[in-house]
Amino acid sequence: MIKVNKLFKTFEGRGGQIVRAVDDISTEVAKGEVVVIIGPSGSGKSTFLRCLNGLEDFDDGQVVIDGIDLTASKTNLNAIRREVGMVFQHFNLFPHKTVLENLTLAQQVVRKRKPAEAKEKAMKLLTKVGIAEKAQEYPSRLSGGQQQRVAIARALAMDPKVMLFDEPTSALDPEMVGEVLDVMKQLAKEGMTMAVVTHEMGFAREVANRVLFMDFGRILEDAPPAEFFTAPKEPRAQTFLKQVL
Amino acid sequence: MPAKRRSPQWPWQGLLVLILIGLAAGLWFATQRIHYEWRWSRVPQYFLYHDEASQTAPVAGVVLAINPSGADSRIELQPEGGGQPVAVTVETDTLKVKPGDAVAEDQDLGAVRSWKIGPLTWGLWVTIWISFVSGLIGMVIGLITGLCRLSPNPTLRGLAILYIELIRGTPLLVQIFIFYFFIGTVLNLDRTVAGIGALALFVGAYVAEIIRAGIQSIPRGQSEAARSLGMSATETMIYIVLPQAFKRVLPPLAGQFISLIKDSSLVSVIAITDLTKSGREIITSSFATFEIWFTVALLYLVVTSILSQVLFWLERRFARSD
Numbered sequence: 283m284i285k286v287n288k289l290f291k292t293f294e295g296r297g298g299q300i301v302r303a304v305d306d307i308s309t310e311v312a313k314g315e316v317v318v319i320i321g322p323s324g325s326g327k328s329t330f331l332r333c334l335n336g337l338e339d340f341d342d343g344q345v346v347i348d349g350i351d352l353t354a355s356k357t358n359l360n361a362i363r364r365e366v367g368m369v370f371q372h373f374n375l376f377p378h379k380t381v382l383e384n385l386t387l388a389q390q391v392v393r394k395r396k397p398a399e400a401k402e403k404a405m406k407l408l409t410k411v412g413i414a415e416k417a418q419e420y421p422s423r424l425s426g427g428q429q430q431r432v433a434i435a436r437a438l439a440m441d442p443k444v445m446l447f448d449e450p451t452s453a454l455d456p457e458m459v460g461e462v463l464d465v466m467k468q469l470a471k472e473g474m475t476m477a478v479v480t481h482e483m484g485f486a487r488e489v490a491n492r493v494l495f496m497d498f499g500r501i502l503e504d505a506p507p508a509e510f511f512t513a514p515k516e517p518r519a520q521t522f523l524k525q526v527l
Numbered sequence: 528m529p530a531k532r533r534s535p536q537w538p539w540q541g542l543l544v545l546i547l548i549g550l551a552a553g554l555w556f557a558t559q560r561i562h563y564e565w566r567w568s569r570v571p572q573y574f575l576y577h578d579e580a581s582q583t584a585p586v587a588g589v590v591l592a593i594n595p596s597g598a599d600s601r602i603e604l605q606p607e608g609g610g611q612p613v614a615v616t617v618e619t620d621t622l623k624v625k626p627g628d629a630v631a632e633d634q635d636l637g638a639v640r641s642w643k644i645g646p647l648t649w650g651l652w653v654t655i656w657i658s659f660v661s662g663l664i665g666m667v668i669g670l671i672t673g674l675c676r677l678s679p680n681p682t683l684r685g686l687a688i689l690y691i692e693l694i695r696g697t698p699l700l701v702q703i704f705i706f707y708f709f710i711g712t713v714l715n716l717d718r719t720v721a722g723i724g725a726l727a728l729f730v731g732a733y734v735a736e737i738i739r740a741g742i743q744s745i746p747r748g749q750s751e752a753a754r755s756l757g758m759s760a761t762e763t764m765i766y767i768v769l770p771q772a773f774k775r776v777l778p779p780l781a782g783q784f785i786s787l788i789k790d791s792s793l794v795s796v797i798a799i800t801d802l803t804k805s806g807r808e809i810i811t812s813s814f815a816t817f818e819i820w821f822t823v824a825l826l827y828l829v830v831t832s833i834l835s836q837v838l839f840w841l842e843r844r845f846a847r848s849d
Contacts, residue, residue: 337751364757374752378770387766388756420847433752440756 283444283475284311284334289343291329291499303329304340305499311444314473318486318507321496322522327479330496331446334477335366348443364392367437371449373429375421381408381432382417385439393440400439407435411465427458431465438469445469447478483526487511495519558817569815570822573645573805579638582617587632590624602636650805651826657719657801658788661726665787668727669734674764676739687735694732700793702729707797722794730787737779741772774845781838785831792827802826 291304303326311317319327332338336352336359345352347362376384385404389395408414411431421429451459463485470489486493486507493510495503502516514520591603600622604613617637624636675687706725745768753763795804806823810816
């Protein structure tokens with residue numbers, strides 16, 4: 283479903299030195315697979331994830347989503363992005379729209395669905411994430427956990443083939459993490475292809491098919507969670523796990 | 528529970544009243560010193576006045592009869608050379624002829640009164656509609672320029688910066704003269720069009736900067752979320768960024784449009800009869816200099832206050848989602 287080949291992304295840091303945020307990454311995510319990307323902050327995992335839907339333009343390499351090359355000159359990035367849902371750390375709900383409008387807007391504008399159809403789809407998803415009763419509220423009236431669940435529903439409303447999660451629980455109060463993770467687990471169970479950047483080791487252990495450990499913009503370890511959490515091979519991964527577990 | 532200690536407000540409110548009374552007294556003494564005679568009674572007629580139009584005989588002849596109907600009277604005239612009688616209607620209390628009188632052609636028979644709009648009302652109207660139209664055009668110019676200013680295209684960005692700097696760096700009065708005497712002559716523009724054009728270009732530059740700041744104040748995450756849903760850059764701007772930016776820039780925009788109403792008084796220099804020019808014209812005939820200028824100032828104040836109330840109301844309505 284996702285194929286990444288020799289991906290490079292550099293930033294120009296202060297003083298002109300080049301920071302390699304993504305440094306020669308090649309990997310693949312199969313359909314229905316859940317891949318969790320972990321690593322210390324600044325290791326390039328968010329940048330890598332944002333390259334996957336073209337939100338970050340990369341310097342070199344190739345990203346292929348469902349057979350379509352992002353870098354090919356005739357590729358319409360907007361057409362790919364509607365197939366790739368994304369959930370952000372800070373939710374990024376549209377504050378001037380109600381919860382329901384947050385879910386229906388892109389359906390109508392991008393997918394050209396009829397208002398009634400979009401609304402029905404939206405209500406179904408809101409029920410699924412458990413906040414149908416807040417449909418007419420504005421996002422500012424919702425708790426962080428509820429906002430993030432709305433954000434997940436908003437991405438799902440576009441019927442994406444892949445879902446990307448960029449630290450979806452990092453900005454939440456501890457007691458709200460569970461409700462968001464539950465939604466994500468359910469999604470994984472339904473067979474959604476997911477790439478998740480997170481610090482929730484419990485989630486990685488329970489749900490992931492593979493764990494990618496990143497540092498310095500590279501993938502240092504790529505292993506099933508059982509193997510990774512019990513016997514990591516990389517020394518960097520060993521110290522990281524010792525610190526977080 | 529102990530009561531919250533609070534210093535009393537009334538001594539300060541009393542002081543405020545005292546200062547206001549002092550100011551009013553000072554004003555009164557000042558006009559006493561220069562022996563100015565206030566004639567406020569002359570002012571209302573410049574808003575609305577009762578016009579008397581005298582009615583004259585269309586032909587020479589004899590008054591046959593006068594038929595009163597309500598407050599009016601119908602005068603029947605038999606023309607000298609014979610033929611059909613002619614009728615003239617005047618108001619009864621202005622009647623100047625009796626039945627049987629001989630009248631010459633164009634002789635005054637009486638008058639008809641009607642309410643007419645005075646120059647102050649007319650000037651106020653001109654000020655309002657010129658401000659409104661130039662504000663509307665300025666808003667469109669400002670929106671386009673603000674977007675160009677943020678465009679990644681160097682040509683568009685350069686043009687926008689040049690326009691904004693040119694307008695903000697020169698006085699409006701000079702811009703109005705240039706617009707009227709140079710552009711107006713080249714393109715053969717009417718003075719009203721030239722005035723509106725100059726005001727619109729002027730306000731557009733300021734609106735552009737306000738809109739640019741508003742767009743930049745919207746977090747990047749908003750457009751990233753919209754783009755990640757597959758919206759194009761244009762759709763993101765229309766549905767996500769601009770609505771939020773507009774809400775934020777409403778207060779500075781309100782200030783700008785209030786300024787525009789006041790600045791519109793400068794178009795009186797190219798002989799557009801707006802509120803200011805009406806005031807000046809009235810003074811030359813009424814000699815009620817102080818009264819008229821005070822009235823003109825008050826009228827501007829009323830218009831700007833109404834506008835700021837309307838925008839304040841709009842602001843509160845948009846605040847629903849906060």
